[in-house]
Amino acid sequence: MKIKELQRICLEVRRDIIRMLGEAGSGHPGGSLSAAELVVALYFSVMKHRAKEPDWEDRDRFILSKGHCCPLLYAVLARCGYFPVEKLLTLRKLGSPLQGHPHNLEVPGIEASTGSLGQGLSIANGIALAGRLNKKNYRVYCLLGDGETDEGQVWEAVMTSNHYHLDNLCAIVDRNRLQIDGKTADIMQLEPYPEKWRAFGWYVIEIDGNNLAEVLGAYLQAEKIKGKPTVIIARTIKGKGISFMENEVEWHGQAPKKEEVEKALKELGERI
């Protein structure tokens, strides 16, 4: 798929996110918007998967470790055809499969329930180990938030991926430098960040995570790395695409109000 088309989908997905959160009245726009290119590129260009056969055994797997950013994943899955786009507006409503944090038993295409931070990479390791045991060629992708990597379990999992030389695994860190209480540098210093991953035995790729060409290039490069896991540290802008949300920490976990939804959609090119 051409980059222009992927850009169009990113815009569409960002509009979905805004509409969903506006309708729900709560949720996490900042990290959903920052990671749009990272996830859209996977589902529309990089990964082998079948929307009409979500359990296809040779599919590539995606684990959203930062489960609170599920509006992004729901929008992408719907746009891929896993479920009707209209369902998106049921986000966080009683009885909806689209829970506030993703539940794999409810939504086709969700590989694992996540939301309690720090657990996704361990699950991804297990799926990668099973792939190797079963002599399958599928790849496993796991998206983490940078703030999420405060969790100790992440570093346990980072050691495991290295110990078992999981080159069928690619972690992506949405390095938007903000977390719920403020700047990651103020809350818990992560730097020297790429060096940490390298010291744990990972191959590190650093990119502008909102630049689709760089994102696609990184995924391609990651596939070629053998004998060790790869992490893509993606520098992104939290709230990307909406001027009043970009780099503003308060948009980590609050939904836009009606007039903010309209303003945001206008910025995203929607005629109202």
Add this chain to the structure above:
Amino acid sequence: MKLKSTRDGYGEALLRLGRENPRVVVLTADLGESTRSHWFKKEFPERFFQMGVAEADMVGTAAGLALSGKIPFMGSFGVFVTGRVWDQLRVSVAYNNANVKIGSTHCGITVGEDGATHQAIEDIALMRVLPGFTVIVPADNIQAIKATIAAAKIYGPVYLRLGRASLPVVTKENAEFNIGKAEILKEGKDLTIIACGVMVCQSSEAASILEKEGISVRLINLHTIKPIDEEAIIKAAKETGAILTAEEHQVMGGMGSAVAEVVMENCPVPMKRIGILDRFGQSGKPEELMREYGLTAENIVKEAKNLLKRKTI
């Protein structure tokens, strides 16, 4: 009498399962030998995963393996594979309904000399509140083998509570084992003793003493705490009019509490729960600790007599 531990039963069953089902994989967090997982490792090295001293990651990895069609058994000490990783069990395993089996060894105070930090006495309470979890406490080595094999045959998370100590065998080799179906070891009409794990042996001894004094005791081995055998419990309440429970666990939230919930809602009768009373364990020899905490046949006999005085029907 033959002495063997329930953890040995777990290890032996893993070997059998490994031979008959290629989907069975085993994980441990630096406790391969202690959990008897190392026997499986020797025969099936490619299906064995050493996770280092990192239990949280082990739980997630097991969940990932399960979500990919494997049947992972993960072994560690009861304290490390329940409370320490309870949120991982809650979200990565239970909320995913992942087909993960937990071999939780070194449960209870019979761990002995290692003391309180290593004696899981809250684990039944922690595990039975997680939706979808099956909770099994085998009474001896033979039952541990059967329970481990049975755990592999059902879909969904299973918690196997196992012990370190070598103990007398109280169940029969040819006895049926069905998850969720209590084992009636002896019929009786004056009161029912419901026990699990190592307390089945103590309760059996207590029942013999009581019988000699003319008290007819029904003895139930409640090896499955969840799903609980309501029918057997209600029947015992109706027919014997008094229930005493005995477990090597905190009485709060444990097996006795689970039994009390059923009795209270269906057929309230006088009850007495024997177990650990809101204390930590401590170092000592297993048999010394059992005495210190009142987990003995003598204490069961004493409390059974007190309970009989409260009987109304």
